[in-house]
């Protein structure tokens with residue numbers, strides 16, 4: 392009997408009622424390992440109704456009480472790190488050390504949220520006019536929702552749920568239907584930490600559930616992370632109903648390698664950032680841009696043996712560089728991009744398509760691939776591949792490298808490797824991308840800063856986590872007050888009587 396995964400609503404696991412299910416595969420073996428219930432519109436509506444009933448009492452708790460729930464959750468999640476990492480690894484396919492990192496980067500946002508009493512302190516102007524004071528406070532939206540991608544099943548649900556609930560909202564999480572087990576377990580741990588039932592609900596599903604969230608009149612804010620076409624769709628449908636929506640989309644992150652860069656460090660960086668997690672990261676480097684022919688020749692010569700030597704292994708092999716891809720469909724898509732690159736005339740220096748994992752021939756494994764002489768008109772340059780494939784685009788000058796990054800439709804992350812502070816400073820100032828690394832390949836900002844791309848990598852104005860998350864999950868209320876003068880004199884010392 393195949394295991395089934397339902398939903399987490401009202402503080403408990405419940406079975407799906409729609410009769411529709413999605414398949415969850417073991418990416419190491421290729422076998423079906425579970426079925427996940429896909430919620431109907433009515434099930435989403437019921438979860439929202441549940442959240443609506445629970446939210447006012449939660450919002451009325453003082454913020455220190457909410458912070459203490461977050462502290463207890465952190466204690467529990469840390470105690471269950473290995474269990475959570477295994478859940479991630481067995482559905483996503485990332486290695487256990489990488490899954491532990493996925494969890495850690497999510498928990499760091501929960502740590503930030505333990506400061507919610509301080510973060511929710513308002514502003515006050517004493518004497519804004521004669522006898523007038525003015526103050527503003529931030530109050531929760533009510534019910535917020537998060538729709539998250541497959542590639543960070545702990546980190547991104549926590550980036551969304553932790554700030555939302557710390558601010559006093561109830562939250563509906565619609566995680567990826569490809570790896571829902573870790574988000575379900577996180578919700579259970581929140582309950583164990585003292586979060587009241589109904590404040591964090593996990594509704595599994597596909598487009599039907601997403602549409603139900605977007606159309607629900609009681610959901611006030613929606614945060615989305617996933618591919619750009621869906622991000623754009625969620626943004627327009629959600630905002631058309633007057634909701635507050637922030638959507639983070641796809642990426643094509645460039646790394647400019649200047650002639651003065653430390654070439655060994657640049658190669659290390661490209662190997663980790665290009666192939667780690669099988670390239671299934673929105674901050675993966677997928678385009679290397681060496682500046683000048685000599686830099687390009689040296690870089691490619693050093694990259695080839697390193698890509699050939701990548702250790703692809705089972706997701707449970709702690710020594711592996713990366714594990715299998717998430718699904719057969721995704722594996723086929725990535726392979727088809729490699730076929731396309733060859734047809735488009737790029738030089739395939741390392742071909743990972745033939746890789747087979749001995750004993751696991753049906754697993755979704757793919758060796759590392761490296762393309763040289765990729766040009767900006769090719770589809771393998773323009774589109775997000777989201778696999779262990781690195782493209783080298785040769786630039787003649789620094790300006791040409793900068794222009795490549797600026798002209799690309801995506802603007803999530805970018806990096807420059809150089810020893811020249813002036814070049815780095817100019818780059819950081821002029822590049823049209825949201826997150827910049829200077830000799831750092833994956834510049835994911837820490838929890839107390841904010842995360843977000845530019846151009847078609849993000850829709851909406853505020854970023855994820857850090858102070859922006861508190862703004863996104865709350866509304867400002869501003870009070871202007873004047874008091875009539877009261878009785879300050881004429882105290883009565885004799886006992887009041889009714890005469």
Ligand code: NAD
Nearest residue numbers: 539540541566567597598601617618621639640641642673
């Ligand atoms: P995806 O767009 O397929 O799915 C994301 C979410 O949208 C899932 O919950 C899914 O169920 C839902 N969804 C899918 N199709 C839908 C539809 N037609 N209508 C409504 N909802 C739908 O993305 P994915 O494959 O899970 O994740 C990979 C993508 O996410 C990549 O493009 C990656 O760059 C991006 N990503 C971006 C960031 C960022 O912060 N910018 C972070 C991580 C991942």
